[in-house]
Amino acid sequence: MHRDFLSFPFDVTPVAGALARVAPGVRWLRFPLPFALDHINLWLIEEADGYALVDTGYGDATTRDLWEGVLAVLERPLTRIVLTHAHPDHIGNAAWLAQRFGIPVYASLGEYLWAHAMRDNGAGHGATSMANYFRRHGLDAVRADAQETRGNVYARGVPELPRSFLRLIDGDTLELGGRSWEVIAGYGHSAEHLAFYCAQDEVLISGDMLLPRISTNVSAPLNMPQEDAVTRYLTSVARFAALPENTLVLPSHGRPFRGAALRVRQLAAHHEARCGELVAALTQPKSAAELLPVLFPRELDRHQLMFAMGEAIAHLNHLAARGLIRPVADEGDVLRFEKTAALRPLVE
Ligand SMILES: [Zn+2]
Numbered sequence: 298m299h300r301d302f303l304s305f306p307f308d309v310t311p312v313a314g315a316l317a318r319v320a321p322g323v324r325w326l327r328f329p330l331p332f333a334l335d336h337i338n339l340w341l342i343e344e345a346d347g348y349a350l351v352d353t354g355y356g357d358a359t360t361r362d363l364w365e366g367v368l369a370v371l372e373r374p375l376t377r378i379v380l381t382h383a384h385p386d387h388i389g390n391a392a393w394l395a396q397r398f399g400i401p402v403y404a405s406l407g408e409y410l411w412a413h414a415m416r417d418n419g420a421g422h423g424a425t426s427m428a429n430y431f432r433r434h435g436l437d438a439v440r441a442d443a444q445e446t447r448g449n450v451y452a453r454g455v456p457e458l459p460r461s462f463l464r465l466i467d468g469d470t471l472e473l474g475g476r477s478w479e480v481i482a483g484y485g486h487s488a489e490h491l492a493f494y495c496a497q498d499e500v501l502i503s504g505d506m507l508l509p510r511i512s513t514n515v516s517a518p519l520n521m522p523q524e525d526a527v528t529r530y531l532t533s534v535a536r537f538a539a540l541p542e543n544t545l546v547l548p549s550h551g552r553p554f555r556g557a558a559l560r561v562r563q564l565a566a567h568h569e570a571r572c573g574e575l576v577a578a579l580t581q582p583k584s585a586a587e588l589l590p591v592l593f594p595r596e597l598d599r600h601q602l603m604f605a606m607g608e609a610i611a612h613l614n615h616l617a618a619r620g621l622i623r624p625v626a627d628e629g630d631v632l633r634f635e636k637t638a639a640l641r642p643l644v645e
Contacts, residue, residue, distance in 0.1 A: 356389025381504030385454025407489025421520030435584025485530025516607025
């Protein structure tokens with residue numbers, strides 16, 4: 298049987314800081330975010346002596362105030378922290394909570410190290426490097442300068458990081474709340490994202506890798522400028538499509554849903570459509586910045602522009618990896634992409 302729509306078993310979303318039961322032993326906690334993407338879902342898993350927490354919220358005062366309220370009603374302590382990935386809305390309070398309860402943090406090596414690189418401007422990171430990367434991809438001076446003057450946006454949402462962690466890798470089994478959760482690594486959105494699948498209850502904590510309404514941001518990071526993040530992402534989520542039809546997906550943004558396989562098909566079609574639109578727009582060589590209106594017809598704020606550039610470059614890299622387009626640098630060293638000879642006969 299093929300599901301042809303996504304189903305959302307919970308009509309009501311919990312208000313900020315409230316708890317709702319969504320699966321055996323799993324509670325849903327929703328916190329606000331200071332971005333256009335205005336909320337994040339966290340998951341509390343009941344254990345014998347407290348609650349394991351999956352992701353921690355953005356590390357600002359608003360979220361920490363809400364955390365105080367949640368911790369007051371929880372009555373039992375947090376037992377450990379499990380991170381899907383290192384983006385600020387997920388890792389922002391990990392060190393703060395871990396220190397407070399004296400509990401371990403579980404994460405992938407890729408995310409843990411990437412977090413430090415982003416926070417400390419290591420491994421090629423930093424606002425100036427980011428702005429230069431976007432300039433190379435054709436972003437105008439005004440918008441590139443605006444990215445540069447934002448400074449270290451990552452550090453603002455991640456005031457501190459755990460000094461040590463317990464490493465998880467793909468295929469590991471994590472025992473949480475008396476149940477076994479299979480660790481599923483995924484790529485294209487972040488360095489080494491982890492999702493968690495409980496076969497006993499058919500529950501998938503998908504993190505940012507599978508979201509019901511918006512497509513996960515896939516980006517070519519500034520220190521891997523030729524990364525084909527689209528292929529990485531689609532290859533990763535194909536594994537979710539193979540899970541049982543009835544699997545309840547607990548995403549980091551949006552409502553819990555059923556229909557993982559359908560969602561994966563929708564997303565594959567979405568990225569293929571974006572690629573088609575990009576190729577159609579390449580009537581002459583164009584840069585990622587010149588192609589932004591093709592992918593994102595709406596007005597973008599500075600925060601969205603950062604993701605949009607990463608996403609545009611990732612799609613262009615993907616088309617280049619398929620041999621359909623290729624980059625050419627102009628005298629100013631700005632990269633533009635043109636259709637390859639292989640493609641020309643196919644297009645009017
Ligand atoms: Zn993320």
